[in-house]
Amino acid sequence: MESSPENNPENRIQSGPDGSLFVRAPAKINLFLHITGRRDDGYHFLESLFSFTKKGDLIRFLPSETLEFSTSGPFSEDLPAENPDSNLVMKAARALAEHAGVSHGALIELEKNLPVASGLGGGSADAAATLIGLNALWKTNLNGEELATLAAGLGADVPACLSSGSQIVRGIGEMLEHVNLPWSAGIVIINPGRAVSTPEVFDGFGAFRDKRGLPPFDVTITDLDKVVSDISMLDVLTSNSLQDPAVQVCPEIMEVERFLRLNTQNELVRMSGSGASVFALYHDKAAAESVARRAREFNPDWWVMADSIGG
Numbered sequence: 001m002e003s004s005p006e007n008n009p010e011n012r013i014q015s016g017p018d019g020s021l022f023v024r025a026p027a028k029i030n031l032f033l034h035i036t037g038r039r040d041d042g043y044h045f046l047e048s049l050f051s052f053t054k055k056g057d058l059i060r061f062l063p064s065e066t067l068e069f070s071t072s073g074p075f076s077e078d079l080p081a082e083n084p085d086s087n088l089v090m091k092a093a094r095a096l097a098e099h100a101g102v103s104h105g106a107l108i109e110l111e112k113n114l115p116v117a118s119g120l121g122g123g124s125a126d127a128a129a130t131l132i133g134l135n136a137l138w139k140t141n142l143n144g145e146e147l148a149t150l151a152a153g154l155g156a157d158v159p160a161c162l163s164s165g166s167q168i169v170r171g172i173g174e175m176l177e178h179v180n181l182p183w184s185a186g187i188v189i190i191n192p193g194r195a196v197s198t199p200e201v202f203d204g205f206g207a208f209r210d211k212r213g214l215p216p217f218d219v220t221i222t223d224l225d226k227v228v229s230d231i232s233m234l235d236v237l238t239s240n241s242l243q244d245p246a247v248q249v250c251p252e253i254m255e256v257e258r259f260l261r262l263n264t265q266n267e268l269v270r271m272s273g274s275g276a277s278v279f280a281l282y283h284d285k286a287a288a289e290s291v292a293r294r295a296r297e298f299n300p301d302w303w304v305m306a307d308s309i310g311g
């Protein structure tokens with residue numbers, strides 16, 4: 001694993017004046033997502049290029065005897081309220097405490113800025129940020145490999161979210177290869193406001209291919225350097241294989257895609273993860289911000305974020 005500043009989890013930690021720590025949990029974007037097989041237990045093998053925005057959720061950690069969790073932010077209401085222990089943040093905290101033999105707790109405050117179940121890996125990013133934050137707060141000094149093992153037990157996307165650098169992800173999400181993207185871009189991400197169930201979309205993938213008479217799985221990419229070399233190559237040579245099954249579950253994805261295609265030249269427009277968020281890439285962040293303003297006017301019910309990616 002390369003150790004560029006972006007890839008080093010410790011560079012995401014900021015200290016507050018009161019002994020608290022803040023860790024960013026940026027949004028994950030699947031620049032492409034191919035499904036290459038299916039395991040006997042139902043999980044799918046994938047080949048995907050993950051990249052991360054700058055903005056996202058933010059988690060604050062404070063020393064405490066007991067383990068406590070609270071949420072704020074525009075999407076905190078969408079988190080399952082009946083059982084906060086079911087949140088991946090708490091699962092990550094308990095997994096780390098058990099592994100490292102930590103008996104005291106922490107106050108964990110999650111600012112939920114990313115929509116829930118939106119294909120942006122928010123829950124996975126929060127879990128990864130919790131491992132990073134508590135490993136520092138509790139001074140448990142787990143190395144990257146140990147953190148990655150704990151992360152893999154929390155969810156398929158969590159290992160990749162430990163690093164906020166771009167990476168090719170294989171296996172079911174545990175095999176990571178860092179990639180230096182030779183380009184940077186502005187990005188607009190739009191979510192139509194409907195949570196989409198990841199298992200439902202994965203389940204629909206096989207049935208969709210079957211119905212269309214398509215081969216059951218995508219083939220593995222042989223020339224990765226060419227694929228990542230520029231955005232037009234990504235556009236032509238790759239796709240998100242979950243997009244068609246996700247549209248079956250959430251047709252609003254098509255409306256967002258249409259808006260973004262009408263507001264780009266020839267740039268990449270694609271759904272991220274299992275949806276329903278759709279992104280478009282632009283020359284720079286200013287161009288992205290201008291389209292984001294138009295999107296908010298066009299449909300005030302959409303969640304719209306402009307940021308930058310790559311480089």
Ligand code: C5P
Binds near residue numbers: 044045155199202
């Ligand atoms: O691991 P995680 O909880 O994020 O996965 C959610 C669901 O997505 C799984 O239960 C499975 O249905 C599907 N999935 C899959 N193959 C993957 C990742 C997720 O089938 N590689």
